[in-house]
Amino acid sequence: MRHCLLALVATTIAWPALADPMPSWRDTDTKARIVAFVDAVTDPASPDHVAPADRIAVFDNDGTLWAEKPVYFQLLYALDRLQKMAADDPSILTTDALKAAAAGDMQALAATGEHGLLEVIGATHSGMSVDAFIADAADWLATATHPGTGLRYAQMTYAPMIELLGYLRDEGFATYIVSGGGVHFIRAFSQDAYGIPPEQVIGSVGESAYELVDGVPTLVKKPGIAFIDDKEGKPVGIDRGIGKRPILAVGNSDGDFQMLEWTTASAGARLGVLIHHTDADRAFAYDRDSAVGSLARGLDEGPDRGWVIVDMKADWDRVWTGE
Amino acid sequence: MRHCLLALVATTIAWPALADPMPSWRDTDTKARIVAFVDAVTDPASPDHVAPADRIAVFDNDGTLWAEKPVYFQLLYALDRLQKMAADDPSILTTDALKAAAAGDMQALAATGEHGLLEVIGATHSGMSVDAFIADAADWLATATHPGTGLRYAQMTYAPMIELLGYLRDEGFATYIVSGGGVHFIRAFSQDAYGIPPEQVIGSVGESAYELVDGVPTLVKKPGIAFIDDKEGKPVGIDRGIGKRPILAVGNSDGDFQMLEWTTASAGARLGVLIHHTDADRAFAYDRDSAVGSLARGLDEGPDRGWVIVDMKADWDRVWTGE
Numbered sequence: 001m002r003h004c005l006l007a008l009v010a011t012t013i014a015w016p017a018l019a020d021p022m023p024s025w026r027d028t029d030t031k032a033r034i035v036a037f038v039d040a041v042t043d044p045a046s047p048d049h050v051a052p053a054d055r056i057a058v059f060d061n062d063g064t065l066w067a068e069k070p071v072y073f074q075l076l077y078a079l080d081r082l083q084k085m086a087a088d089d090p091s092i093l094t095t096d097a098l099k100a101a102a103a104g105d106m107q108a109l110a111a112t113g114e115h116g117l118l119e120v121i122g123a124t125h126s127g128m129s130v131d132a133f134i135a136d137a138a139d140w141l142a143t144a145t146h147p148g149t150g151l152r153y154a155q156m157t158y159a160p161m162i163e164l165l166g167y168l169r170d171e172g173f174a175t176y177i178v179s180g181g182g183v184h185f186i187r188a189f190s191q192d193a194y195g196i197p198p199e200q201v202i203g204s205v206g207e208s209a210y211e212l213v214d215g216v217p218t219l220v221k222k223p224g225i226a227f228i229d230d231k232e233g234k235p236v237g238i239d240r241g242i243g244k245r246p247i248l249a250v251g252n253s254d255g256d257f258q259m260l261e262w263t264t265a266s267a268g269a270r271l272g273v274l275i276h277h278t279d280a281d282r283a284f285a286y287d288r289d290s291a292v293g294s295l296a297r298g299l300d301e302g303p304d305r306g307w308v309i310v311d312m313k314a315d316w317d318r319v320w321t322g323e
Numbered sequence: 324m325r326h327c328l329l330a331l332v333a334t335t336i337a338w339p340a341l342a343d344p345m346p347s348w349r350d351t352d353t354k355a356r357i358v359a360f361v362d363a364v365t366d367p368a369s370p371d372h373v374a375p376a377d378r379i380a381v382f383d384n385d386g387t388l389w390a391e392k393p394v395y396f397q398l399l400y401a402l403d404r405l406q407k408m409a410a411d412d413p414s415i416l417t418t419d420a421l422k423a424a425a426a427g428d429m430q431a432l433a434a435t436g437e438h439g440l441l442e443v444i445g446a447t448h449s450g451m452s453v454d455a456f457i458a459d460a461a462d463w464l465a466t467a468t469h470p471g472t473g474l475r476y477a478q479m480t481y482a483p484m485i486e487l488l489g490y491l492r493d494e495g496f497a498t499y500i501v502s503g504g505g506v507h508f509i510r511a512f513s514q515d516a517y518g519i520p521p522e523q524v525i526g527s528v529g530e531s532a533y534e535l536v537d538g539v540p541t542l543v544k545k546p547g548i549a550f551i552d553d554k555e556g557k558p559v560g561i562d563r564g565i566g567k568r569p570i571l572a573v574g575n576s577d578g579d580f581q582m583l584e585w586t587t588a589s590a591g592a593r594l595g596v597l598i599h600h601t602d603a604d605r606a607f608a609y610d611r612d613s614a615v616g617s618l619a620r621g622l623d624e625g626p627d628r629g630w631v632i633v634d635m636k637a638d639w640d641r642v643w644t645g646e
Contacts (some may be wrong), residue, residue, distance in 0.1 A: 053520060183566070197376060197567075198566025198567055199522075201566065208562065209555065210555040210556075210558040210559055210585065211555075216588070217581075217585050217588045219559065219562050219585075226550075232533040232534075235533040235542060236533055236542065239531065239542050240531075243506070243510050243520075243521025243524065244520075244521055262533065262540050265539070
């Protein structure tokens with residue numbers, strides 16, 4: 001009896017591989033190339049076979065696993081949080097950037113440049129414990145809605161990408177997020193939204209310190225950036241956090257270029273994938289001239305490098321997880 | 324037939340749990356407390372049961388998983404490497420610390436203090452690719468021998484600790500190294516020596532950069548320290564690299580105090596373990612007054628905190644993996 005149960009469990013586990021693992025992808029050359037790559041590295045008889053321990057797949061987050069318009073969702077969170085904080089204590093608005101952000105004046109905030117954005121992040125992402133920050137971000141994600149779609153942000157993850165993550169894990173891949181976003185913000189939703197646990201989230205890192213707060217051991221978030229996981233920083237973040245070279249990298253902007261370059265330049269079957277935002281009707285259409293998620297070099301050089309360019313409008317049968 | 328095979332596999336997988344998983348540990352209260360903790364967090368019927376995904380165990384390396392006398396083995400590697408480099412090009416010896424190190428004058432090197440040691444690390448741990456560094460460290464570990472025992476360094480891992488790592492993994496734990504040593508140096512041997520893959524090694528991090536070297540994408544090690552994973556740094560390193568609070572922490576020096584404090588201060592069954600080096604005959608005996616691996620606060624406060632203090636001489640039936 002025990003043996004039958006074990007066999008039943010094993011059969012159940014084996015079952016999903018028989019169905020189409022990515023029903024939200026249309027049957028285009030794009031989907032075929034991704035599946036062919038996975039088959040090549042997982043078939044023990046294939047010359048390109050890769051051992052499960054080395055099946056490392058890395059995914060950008062903003063614009064790749066969920067949307068990034070009108071601006072990065074983490075910034076929208078920071079603005080909401082700053083406005084709440086300012087309502088309690090207006091004296092925290094000590095700079096032009098903070099005043100503009102609290103007033104919701106995006107043009108004035110943009111005029112303060114990257115330095116202004118870092119002031120907003122610093123003011124809203126420090127001074128509390130890591131646990132309290134993650135809980136606050138999770139609360140925001142559970143209630144806040146997107147200004148354009150009215151969906152909650154976790155509903156604006158891309159259904160085809162969630163399917164790709166699950167398909168890869170079923171095929172023995174470890175799926176990592178490698179994002180320019182903050183590691184603590186992403187960890188507030190990555191397990192529920194993507195099935196990616198905290199230890200497989202690599203992102204930008206704010207300063208933090210281990211302190212006894214009223215005698216209680218606490219990790220406290222501090223102002224200041226310890227590491228920016230973007231562009232040339234992504235291969236560095238992958239090395240520090242994984243220590244293995246990925247065989248599959250998926251991104252959507254030129255901030256992912258070096259991650260795809262690092263991944264696909266090594267020997268053996270390797271795949272780089274870029275999500276091209278071509279779908280103005282169901283989502284957003286942008287590339288070269290976008291202030292957020294600009295994609296130019298990837299479009300120019302990607303095809304010659306053998307990278308797959310996903311045409312969101314043509315290749316995806318469905319976009320939002322939450323629609 | 325397929326069902327029978329599956330059942331056979333399942334039975335085989337279950338088998339090792341029936342044998343003593345830690346034969347190199349004598350049947351003392353120390354071993355009993357460790358096993359009782361593992362039983363409490365893995366028994367589904369236990370009030371202290373912890374889901375497999377949260378069974379995070381963190382281990383210091385130097386003095387906990389392998390020896391650290393006469394000095395950290397990574398420093399011995401750095402000295403050998405510096406002497407090789409100086410033989411090729413004596414002009415690299417630009418400071419008193421580098422000259423003393425290349426001459427093997429430990430007293431003169433010690434006189435230059437921590438700054439001198441960082442000069443030696445900087446000179447020997449930069450200017451090559453990450454891959455080349457790891458290959459060089461692996462070559463050294465395969466050939467160099469310890470001045471006292473004549474054993475190769477990987478033979479000076481502790482057999483009882485290797486058994487504990489395997490026992491924990493068999494019980495569904497993820498076993499991480501959280502070391503003040505350099506992450507790239509540890510990755511040169513952690514898989515072979517401990518069964519711990521690169522992505523589960525957290526350590527101090529030197530600066531590095533992603534560059535095209537003769538057109539080839541390369542991660543290059545640079546001088547300078549990006550993060551020191553010691554003392555208060557260990558909980559920070561755990562948060563950055565794992566994002567979950569461990570339930571078991573094992574160390575041997577006061578550099579591990581905060582890691583054990585962070586681990587054992589949370590709710591539920593938690594265990595802190597300190598290896599006390601009491602075995603002058605088979606290994607080394609040292610604690611409070613040792614320049615390397617000093618253990619004082621842990622001995623003073625550990626017992627009241629419920630931490631297990633391992634008496635190496637009394638609790639271990641065997642020490643070196645390589646003996």
